[in-house]
Amino acid sequence: MRQGGLVSPFPSTRGQLADGAVSRSASDWEQRYRRTVITSDTVATAFVVAGIGNFFGVRDAANWHEKWGILAFGTELLVLGALAVSRSWAPAVLGQGAEEFRRLGRSLFMATVVLALGGIALTSRNIKLWIFVAVPAIAIVTMISRYALRVRLHRQRKEGRCLRPVLAAGSPATVRDLIARTRRFPHLGWRVDAVCTTVGPGIEGDQLDGVPVVGPLEHVAHHVRRDGYRVVAVTPDPHWSPHRLQRLAWNLEGSEAEMVVAPVLMEVAGPRLHVDAVLGIPLLRVSMPTFTGGRRAVKAVVDRLGAAILLTLFAPLMVFVALLVLVDSRGGAFYRQRRVGKDGREFTILKFRTMVAGADRARAALADRNEGAGLLFKLRRDPRVTRVGAVLRRYSVDELPQLFNVLTGSMSLVGPRPPLPEESAAYGPDIRRRLLVKPGLTGLWQISGRSDLPWEEAVRLDLRYVEDWSLALDAVILWKTLRAVVHGRGAY
Template identity: 65%
Template sequence: MSEQVRSTRRRPAARSAATDPTTSPATHRTTHPTVSSWEPAYRYGVIAADTVCTVLVVVLAGLVLSAHHLTFGPLPLLALEAVTVAVVLSSLYVNRVWNASVLGQGAEEFRRLGRGLFASVVALGLGALAAGLPGARLWVFLVGPAIALVAFPTRYLLRRPLHRARGEGKCLLPVLAAGNVDTVKDLISRTRRAPHLGWRVDAVCTVDGRADLGVELDGIAVVGRFAEVAEQVRRGGYRIVAVTPDAYWTPRRLQQLAWDLEGTGAEMVVAPALMDFAGPRLHVTGVLGMPLLRVSEPSFTGIRRVVKATVDRIGSFVLLVLFAPVLLACAVAVMVDTRGPVLYKQRRVGKDGAHFTIIKFRTMITDADALRGQLEQVNEGAGVLFKMRRDPRVTTVGRFLRRYSLDELPQLLNVLGGSMSLVGPRPPLPEESAKYGPAMRRRLLVKPGLTGLWQVSGRSDLSWEESVRLDLRYVEDWSLALDALILWKTFRAVFGGHGAY
């Protein structure tokens, strides 16, 4: 992971076909950007890890079942193990789990891994049913979940050093951005805020080859005009061409650019910028020869929501049992620190605007609500929120509980009761929700959560606009894979104690 991806600028320039529409794509010079050694090494490392996890789980499962003298009819155990490994790995390959474009990229990597493992379980189950193997059903439903329990954490551990290296400016893919000055600035800002996604804008092309204030845009060199994009890619060795909105980019010109980039090895990415949708709701389809972005309606019901509700109830019960000693210790600490009730109850707004009572450990003095009016002028909260970094009403124990979010553990009772979810938007106060505009009211289409995107993306350090964007993104693009990723990241955010006060 120590090798940094650098833009290669040693290739000779080649005339771009964008300046000559009659040029055939077949006449383009075939050049490829430099692929740094970390890329294939990381991909092969992921493949090897998945293979080792699969083989290890299958062998251990075989040892356990053979110790209990479980047989599978005429099929030897070794043959069943070999078939299982082959089916699982084939399913992962078919579902493009090892595609370089998704490795280390948000929830999509885990979504594909889950889809691949589920497909392998289905294939093995149907095969066992067709073959009439006794005991095969137990084998399938033991091996499938066991592989998932090992493979998912392994994937996360593999991406940690990759993300750490990207945070240091290493292992990044050089990007050439081509679009309107404002949209390119937004892209540069986003890549700088999220280096773990692996993009680094190294050059910019604009409609006239200039930026507003000279030859740089936010410190990035403006290397040419839109018509010279393919030529600059061949000269600079960029791995990604990010096309952002501009009136210049007509369908014909985008098609020509795609042709011009053939043979360069660069990936062309087009940002439609029509809406802030992503994830499972966005689909690319072809209708009457036209590429269309199809946005499906957000799903607030159905089998996935049933699964989410089931996971909420079971997960909250298990967590309450596991954290029982911690809950008891927190309760005793609150009692010893200051006089007053151990639990603090407050009205909040939940799904569809319904009010419910949230339960937390008390972290303030007993008359804290009455004193809030005196502190409004020093409010440091974003938007409609009231927050203070050094709130004088917070007790000594309360400050510790807030730092590590221990005060929120009693909300597991809210999750168990069905008024909250493990993952979702922050539950607002009635006076906060009364100030919501139409867009913000979409947060109330789902249950509020014990944790959410806001929790793992900065917590109280976020601006109001960023908090709104993250909550709306969760509502619009919700998936089970995203929930799993947020829950996993919550532990790191909580134990780090960043952004909580």
């Protein structure tokens, strides 16, 4: 049986027919969520506009209806109209990824431009209030309300609800990878419910990692129309020639299914991928990763400015923590260790001391108890960790002194994990690509499980960051780091 049953405003994920097929009401939760977002945006906009109008309009009550009322009503209509024109309420972008907030920002920018032009045309003296106060306030309130709705949606998805039923079609190896990723990241909203492979059931077996194999690749459209899957995920397989992919797209027309084709370059994403039409042929253009230039200069400025601000804010906390470390055990407050940075250059990393004095010398005696993945040495219950050190490690407070490393330029706020010299010496050519950028105080590894990650997954995340870096990705990682630190998962 497939999962279902969900309390308002997120109803059941899929409906079940008597013969086992999936009803077309499977997407009802998407429409319900869309209506909830529209209502939230409308109420938030009305709340901000009414509040600003009442606060400033009370000073000019005699002309309220003539001046303030018209501007308030016009601003609300303009903002909601811009949201509709920019397709900010499209179900495909709601609840996941950065595209939802990009469209929201684009809509509000559009509304600001139209308001400014309207103010110039009407020579209105009051239009500045709505441009520089109302629209930014609407942006803040709507983004907060959408984020709150998204958090609730992701919580429901982790419980197995509000998921789009997916039919995966491709080679067994690539389909297995897709199934594993959807299970690892349920908040993205996909659940692979069926699989089509080159040979179909029988030779491959009736299941692939617990998911039924329902038929060969030639029957994908038939199963989608019969069972109502919301997404057809096409993964790499020699079967998928351009003609067969085009034929599949034609056969899916008229259904509710969205066709998604995974590129052969599975780990390349974000700003490096572009679709161009050359000589009438759609081509996937992959730009080279950038390690220099304007964006890197901006990142360097943000790093040092951010480190200076954070050091100023956390200075009282760092003094208090240093005193706790000194009182708890013998030794200094700080721990210095050699690490490898950009281009293989070594530097001295600075952390609060969390272990007893002489802990490095005791590591050899604990080698047979190592629980770390790959080249890492980790112990969940390391006897060298002090009482205060255990708390500092759990919430990553011990890493605050690394802000000095960021300030001096040897580290970045966001980047790969800084390796030990003996770790980097064992790197192969692929893994050494981690050293093309500065190591980071936080990174994809930090928000994805930290020490609980398998070695291969940690390497994959670091390489993905190196290849697909962007300023927007840095912002997302910094935001998610706050939640990872509070939860303290994978830190020991």
